[in-house]
Amino acid sequence: MMETDIRELEKVQNAVLKAKNIVKRFGHVQALGGVDFELKRGEVVALVGDNGAGKSTLIKCFSGVYQADEGEIEIDGVPVKINSPMESRYYGVETVFQDLSLAPDVSVAANVFLGREIERHGILGKIGFLDYPEMQKRADKFIREVGVNLPSVEIPAESLSGGQRQAVAIARARAWASKVLLLDEPTASLGVRQTEIVLDIIKASKDRGMGIVVISHDLPSVLKIADRVVVLRLGKVAGNFQAESVTYADVVSAMLGKEFKA
Amino acid sequence: MKNTTTSLRIQRLVKTLATLHTFWVLVILLLLCIGFSIITPPGTFLSVINFKSLAADSSQLIILTIGAAYLLISAGIDLSTGSSLVLNTVLTLKVMIWLSSVTSVTIAIIFGVLFAALFGIVIGIINGLLVTKLRIPSFIATLGTMGATLGFARLASKGTNVPGVPKELMHFINTEIFGLPLIAYIALFLVILASIVLKYTRFGLHTIAVGSNMESARRAGIRVEYTQIIVYALMGLMVGIVAIIDLGRFGVASIAAHTTDNLQAIAGAVIGGTSLFGGRGSILGAAVGAFIPSVLRNGFIILGLQPFWQEVAVAFVLLAAVYFDQWRREQMQKIESQMSTAPLEEPSASSD
Structure with missing residues (x-):
């Protein structure tokens, strides 16, 4: 009994991202109706639910694109207000948005460093000149680290x-996240082998102690790597399962709103 | 493997298209010059004097085109350029005349130049605030300031040209160095500076990123509104510089001139390969593109045609350039959708 208590305590202490009673309204529409959410270090949580269940809205509240109307967010046990994407990144939270959030006309290297460019040394750097060779070198390394070879990072x-x-x-x-990685449909429009690469990246990041939230419609793939499955339905948590013991039927019935009984 | 070569071919295509574009503009420019040289009487179009006048005319437009190109790259547009230029010349000249009546001419000119630059920047910032803070589409916002500045210019000048530019300013602006007008050097300097800033600085990158995908730029932590306002202010600064040059060249604040400068500057930028949809453009290309309206005007005047024909011609050239830009985008999208199944990994052996 004592042992479980300590383990419970450890788990709470290890929560890298914790949200309580998150409410988000768009006009009269309530997108999130009081969501509690917890993510531990080195844990992969699959966030699933039907279209309009509030998955992307919840992630955007964590990444600062939206601000929750009610509720509290803690990062590493510290209560925070995330008012902008800048602030979430400051707390070590990085997001891969569904639309990928890349500037199409900008080079790959500059996209990787957009908003946190490396300046040149000396006086030129002070007046805003950027060290493109260094950014290219590092961007190339970041991309190789996820197991992908691009012909060039300058295109x-x-x-x-x-x-x-x-x-x-x-x-x-992945390169910038120090605590939490939020992935909105990272395998959408990917082939089987490409999906495998993405899943490997998630596993590797988990092993580095990152807390990871993955939104995905691809249940079979996401169950391979998830530790926990959180089901949202109509803006509320409709199920919270350990991935090892959950079945598709459990998840689907929670998504569809049938009462789940263990 | 097939997909790999496709992807590499596309990159080459993009590169060649980009370099080809400026090349073709140069070819068209050359053809125009040759054409005008043949059909105009000998010693008119093809003469040292005309070449100098062309260089001076083009320089003014090139400076405006730099601002227009930056704006288009940031997915903005400024239609007020010509009108605010007129207002700027009228007010600056009034300031100079008043100052030279109370102090020395030198001080009047110095403060006149500062006033022109500052007033241009203020108009630019107003445009920027209308677009960012009041969220008025840039097309309408600057259409509004276009009307307002022209109205104010007519009010301030009582509807007539204002004479009385200090002779010293005229002498200075019309200086020649190595046979070329001083303002050609000013334009060249600004083109090089603007080109470097766009390519190598944070501000340049942010300008491109904002125009390429505003939402992505915002999520990346770029101060989108701030960047936009600065770009509008930059356009205003260019207007201020051109106002001084214009006063110095013609000795008068002309109320009827510059009405189509906005269109010509946008045309120059678009002809030079800057996209109307933001994110893409070259200052060097824009500068080359700006020669086309200038050469057309110059040639038409020498031919004895009504200079208004130039406006018609520039309008058609602008439409053609925008159509070409759109066509190019569509081609790119077609290529893109074809390669959406390309592999995630490029075999490193194939990269060159």
């Missing part, structure tokens, strides 16, 4: 294939 993002763009967006988030 504009729009000349990449869909899978390559996804890889760039994920490599960028």
Whole structure:
């Protein structure tokens, strides 16, 4: 009994991202109706639910794109207000948005460093000159680290294939995230082998102690790597399962709103 | 493997298209010059004097085109350029005349130049605030300031040209160095500076990113509104510089001139390969593109045609350039959708 208590305590202490009673309204529509959410270090949580269940809205509340109307968010046990994407990144939270959030005309390297460019040394750097060779070198390394080879990081993002763009967006988030990685449909529009690469990236990041939230419609793939499955339905948590013991039927019935009984 | 070569071919295509574009503009420019040289009387179009006048005319437009190109790259547009230029010349000249009546001419000119630059920047910031803070589409916002500045210019000048530019300013602006007008050097300097800033600085990158995908730029932590306002202010600064040059060249604040400068500057930028949809453009290309309206005007005047024909011609050239830009985008999208199944990994052996 004592042992379980300590283990419970440890788990709470290890929560890298914790949200209580998150409410988000758009006019009269309530997108999130009081969501509690917890993510531990080195844990992969699959966030699933039907269209409009509030998955992307919840993630956007964590990444600062939206601000929750009610509720509290803690990162590493510290209560925070996340008012902008800048602030979430400051707390070590990185997001791969569903639209990938790349500037198509900008080079891959500049996309990876957009908003946190490396300046040149000396006086030129002070007046805003950027160290493109250094950014290219590091961007190339970031992208290689996720197991992808691009012909060049100097080409504009729009000349990449869909899978390559996804890889760039994920490599960028992974490189900058220190605590939490939020992935909104990272395997959408990817082939089987490309999906495998993305799942490997998630596993590797988990092993580095990152807390990871994955939104995905691809239940079979996501169950391979998830520790826990959280089901949202109509803006509320409709199920919270350990991945090892859950079945598709459990998840689907929670998504559809049938009462789940263990 | 097939997909790999496709992807590499596309990159080459993009590169060649980009370099080809400026090349073709240069070819068209050359053809125009040759054409005008043949059909105009000998010693008119093809003469040292005309070449100098052309360089001076083009320089003014090139400076405006730099601002227009930056704006288009940031997915903005400024239709007020010509009108605010007229207002700027009228007010600056009034300031200079008043100052030279109370102090020395030198001080009047110095403060006149500062006033022109500052007033241009203020108009630019107003445009920027209308677009970012009041969220008025840039097309309508600057259409509004276009009307307002022209109205104010007519009010301030009582509807007539204002004479009385200090001779010293005229002498200075019309200086020649190594046979070329001083303002050609000013334009060249600004083109090089603007080109470097766009390519190598944070501000340049942010300008491109904002125009390429505003939402992505915002999520990346770029101060989108701030960047937009600065770009509008930059356009205003260019207007201020051109106002001084214009006063110095013609000795008068002309109320009827510059009405189509906005269109010509946008045309120059678009002809030079800057996209109307933001994110893409070259200052060097824009500068080359700006020669086309200038050469057309110059040639038409020498031919004895009504200079208004130039406006018609520039309008058609602008439409053609925008159509070409759109066509190019569509081609790119077609290529993109074809390669959406390309592999995630490029075999490293194939990269060159």
